Amino acid sequence: MTDHQWSELAAAYALDALAPEERERFEAHLAECAACRGEVQALHEVSVLLADAAPVATPPAGLRDRILRDARQTRPIISGRAPIIPWLAAAASLLLALGFGYVYLHERADRQRASAALAAARDTVAARDSLIATIFSPDVVTAALATTGKAPSARLFWNPSRHRIVMAVFYLPPAPAGRTYQLWAIAQGKPVSLGVFNTATDGRLTAAMEVPPGLTFELTAVTEEPAGGSPTPTQQPFLIGKVTPAD
Amino acid sequence: MLDDRQGQLRAPDRALVERMSAGDERALGELYDRHGEMAYSLALAVARERADAEEIVADVFGQAWRNAATYDPGRGSVAGWLATITRTRALDLVRARGRRVRAMERAARADADGLASPMGAAADPPDRRIERGEARRLVTRSLGELPDPQRRVIELAYFGGLTQSEIAAELQEPLGTVKTRMRAGMEKLRGSLAVLRSGGGS
Numbered sequence: 001m002t003d004h005q006w007s008e009l010a011a012a013y014a015l016d017a018l019a020p021e022e023r024e025r026f027e028a029h030l031a032e033c034a035a036c037r038g039e040v041q042a043l044h045e046v047s048v049l050l051a052d053a054a055p056v057a058t059p060p061a062g063l064r065d066r067i068l069r070d071a072r073q074t075r076p077i078i079s080g081r082a083p084i085i086p087w088l089a090a091a092a093s094l095l096l097a098l099g100f101g102y103v104y105l106h107e108r109a110d111r112q113r114a115s116a117a118l119a120a121a122r123d124t125v126a127a128r129d130s131l132i133a134t135i136f137s138p139d140v141v142t143a144a145l146a147t148t149g150k151a152p153s154a155r156l157f158w159n160p161s162r163h164r165i166v167m168a169v170f171y172l173p174p175a176p177a178g179r180t181y182q183l184w185a186i187a188q189g190k191p192v193s194l195g196v197f198n199t200a201t202d203g204r205l206t207a208a209m210e211v212p213p214g215l216t217f218e219l220t221a222v223t224e225e226p227a228g229g230s231p232t233p234t235q236q237p238f239l240i241g242k243v244t245p246a247d
Numbered sequence: 248m249l250d251d252r253q254g255q256l257r258a259p260d261r262a263l264v265e266r267m268s269a270g271d272e273r274a275l276g277e278l279y280d281r282h283g284e285m286a287y288s289l290a291l292a293v294a295r296e297r298a299d300a301e302e303i304v305a306d307v308f309g310q311a312w313r314n315a316a317t318y319d320p321g322r323g324s325v326a327g328w329l330a331t332i333t334r335t336r337a338l339d340l341v342r343a344r345g346r347r348v349r350a351m352e353r354a355a356r357a358d359a360d361g362l363a364s365p366m367g368a369a370a371d372p373p374d375r376r377i378e379r380g381e382a383r384r385l386v387t388r389s390l391g392e393l394p395d396p397q398r399r400v401i402e403l404a405y406f407g408g409l410t411q412s413e414i415a416a417e418l419q420e421p422l423g424t425v426k427t428r429m430r431a432g433m434e435k436l437r438g439s440l441a442v443l444r445s446g447g448g449s
Contacts, residue, residue: 007430008426008427008430010430011429011430011432011433011434012404012410012411012426012429012430014433015401015404015405015429015433016404016408017404017409017410017411017414017429018410018411019410019411019412042437043433043437045323045327046433046436046437046440047405047433048323048327048330048331049327049386049436049440049443050386050390050401050405050406050436051285051288051289051326051327051330051333051334052285052382052383052386052387053386053387053390053402053405054285054288054289054291054292054293054406055288055291055292056284056288056383057284057287057288057291057292057300058284058287059283059284059286059287059300059301059304060297060301063279063283063287063301063304063305064276064279064280064283066305067275067276067279067304067305067308067309067312068272068275068276068279070305070309070312071272071275071308071309071312072272074309074312074313
């Protein structure tokens with residue numbers, strides 16, 4: 001199933017050792033390959049365990065107090081689980097770098113003690129974490145796609161400045177053999193393909209897709225197409241969503 | 248520790264995180280008591296400066312405090328979550344300071360024993376819970392049992408934050424060789440650490 005080239009990348013991906021272009025290519029592959037997702041998941045768990053290989057060092061005595069003191073000056077951002085969270089987790093699962101995601105949500109008034117270096121570090125994280133960053137940008141617009149019936153639904157996060165979309169799909173059974181799903185942007189009445197995708201056996205998918213720079217659209221739609229996708233939709237869309245501004 | 252299985256004996260880590268999300272500072276203190284050393288050790292292994300490691304760990308726990316509600320147990324253990332944040336922070340700090348190459352040179356020079364030297368296990372404080380010590384020893388030993396070339400590429404990636412191409416340049420080896428070693432090493436670790444990989448499940 002998993003051919004040699006891709007599974008070689010899986011180990012490097014789990015260690016976050018791919019160059020950015022390679023990582024993006026692999027993520028695109030991951031979106032369509034359950035075998036590689038499983039591989040990455042397992043190898044990522046291994047990489048997380050490597051933290052234990054660090055030589056043991058004892059933290060300075062005052063560190064605990066300092067952390068508690070800092071905590072008293074800030075409150076947890078969200079109490080209780082906000083509806084966005086499962087989305088966030090789903091999106092993060094693709095990157096498998098949860099830390100990057102969590103880095104994103106916070107940043108508040110307790111900055112005074114954060115050194116300039118750490119501020120710069122946050123920028124680095126921002127640059128690297130394209131998937132999460134796509135979602136958490138002020139200009140992000142979203143579209144919820146739903147059927148007239150019940151089951152499948154999808155949600156898009158479109159980040160115009162990064163030309164990227166993050167799509168999360170639920171309850172959509174995998175396309176039959178030889179078929180694929182295709183996401184369309186409807187720009188002034190004309191469908192423009194944003195890419196093909198398929199869901200896992202659990203009916204879910206989270207994937208990032210490129211949006212052609214300069215393309216703006218009001219509607220998004222999903223159709224089922226022959227494997228590889230079609231230049232224009234060959235079927236009526238079964239999911240349609242209107243793009244709504246973030247605020 | 249990187250797994251939550253000690254849960255039978257005390258509140259599981261994720262219960263602490265839940266309390267944190269409700270604003271319970273004592274839960275944060277307890278989380279630090281459990282994982283502060285792991286985070287500090289990791290931060291120090293990456294950043295190589297004690298003052299930086301302290302900043303990183305303060306930041307990591309501050310972040311865990313603020314974002315406790317975003318922790319999703321389905322995605323892995325609390326310790327894994329903290330380790331991931333710690334590593335990311337530490338690498339970013341090192342990168343921001345342009346210190347990475349230097350740190351890596353040191354790591355490469357020390358390659359004869361590397362990070363998986365017995366030093367890790369030997370320095371284990373005696374009052375550690377047995378399970379924790381055992382897991383750590385298993386990870387250290389498994390890494391130490393890899394052929395040196397495989398272990399080095401994994402250490403340079405994990406602790407050094409180097410990409411495969413950077414590792415190839417650093418070691419003056421062909422990229423293909425680095426890729427093969429990284430994969431082979433990770434596959435071996437996957438086998439030898441299978442017993443510890445309880446966290447995220449798949």
